[in-house]
Amino acid sequence: LAAYTVGVAAGDVVFSIVDPGVGTDRDAVILLADGRWFVGPDNGLLAMVARRARDPQAWSIGWRPPNLSQTFHGRDLFAPVVAGLANRGREALTEFDARPVPTLDRSSWAEEHRAIVYIDHYGNAITGWRAAAVSRSLRLAAGGHSFAHATTFAAADFPFWYENSNGLVELALNRRNAQKELQLALGMAVTVADPARSQ
Amino acid sequence: LAAYTVGVAAGDVVFSIVDPGVGTDRDAVILLADGRWFVGPDNGLLAMVARRARDPQAWSIGWRPPNLSQTFHGRDLFAPVVAGLANRGREALTEFDARPVPTLDRSSWAEEHRAIVYIDHYGNAITGWRAAAVSRSLRLAAGGHSFAHATTFAAADFPFWYENSNGLVELALNRRNAQKELQLALGMAVTVADPARSQ
């Protein structure tokens, strides 16, 4: 989420839901991070956004709608709050009975998530590792395969890693399906293959 | 469709298409149900909406566009009618040569459709059975498996049924794929597993 909202402007509202604990007592929260509003469950989804912001502020949402389903808080609880923030900004905090809470950051989490977190329709494997932190001279490894750096798909006829359009390390094969050909899978660790080469 | 439009406000227009008979002589119709407009083919799609409305009214659409494809009436015929109703309300009836027809209800259909009608991306099986009509103490059965009631996903470590966010009975496994693990399939009947328990 942090990577995907780099270009979001101050005053904008980001609404994201990954919420397996919907209906349990996990908090519903609002985060103000570098002028941008985020709304969602407090289950770690907003943690890296909070960590990378300057002076983030967070609130627990006290308001509950008259009809609250047990399994679709995105529609019933979060969406009205998002609409309120989008329309009236900070004034909505009072309307929705928002109460300040400490940071939503998860202090035990690593700065980079060096693993495959998503595989797209084409079989490209996206990691949670920011490419700005990786020297282009490094080879990376995943699933027993080695990936050299390439700038564009068309430039590579080998398994390669590149900085994707959201600034994250992505593993791919040009015009082929890396997931299938290299047996990549969600959650698989990504490491530096050959540190000596980076000297 | 009836379950999914519970929250739609009077004056709104609902446009839905499931139309295997497109291009045949099935009617193209408009339904006014509790102040809400529905537009679509008269093939049963609007039947339960009509049944559950107070004093529904229905019209056959006489108008035909200058260019009518044989296979995409959603674009060529229905969409202009929907736009007309959305912009000008009841006045559009005359423009599109709407002629009153009897109810669109299908009188022979059961009140509840006790079967799996849709399986979502996560393998959860949605039925056409309204959960308000089912006691929470009942166990349901489908595909040889038994499902106890649960309120939220996180609360259940067994096959369970719950009232989904549209008020329908849904069969699921928490964080697992019920379709695959329990061999659920579209059209499969859902029954009460153990009526004695409900005493």
Next chain:
Amino acid sequence: LAAYTVGVAAGDVVFSIVDPGVGTDRDAVILLADGRWFVGPDNGLLAMVARRARDPQAWSIGWRPPNLSQTFHGRDLFAPVVAGLANRGREALTEFDARPVPTLDRSSWAEEHRAIVYIDHYGNAITGWRAAAVSRSLRLAAGGHSFAHATTFAAADFPFWYENSNGLVELALNRRNAQKELQLALGMAVTVADPARSQ
């Protein structure tokens, strides 16, 4: 693309991306075809639109954004140009440093692409062959199967071809999956099965 934009009005802007060469030196272009604007890579995507237009004009986009990813020109380069054309029309040509180029047509390409170019969710096989150029009395062949003409899905209980809602020849089975049952595949040639019958 040419088939899908028949109904687009003069002044509208069409933004389409199929861009395996993103990040290489292929041109980024603007096409004005019968009053409609098209924006995209110059890799053939706009070729048939240019060919079928009267007096098409084309420009190479000289402008580059401050932050240009190597792999997502749709977002970084093309989208701002599309927004400029949509908001300010021809004035945007200067803003984005557009320089006239010869036609984007590919002269070596056939007028009709007699092959399966897309298979939809239902297993219907769409070709690049315009149906207006095919006599309804002709049987077509693909993958060893023969397809007679039908006007609607409901009318046919045999493998059939029909003019789809975009004017292209499409191969289908009524309420069944033609791709699976007839082993149709992307790229497969479509021919006239039995020319004698058309006499």
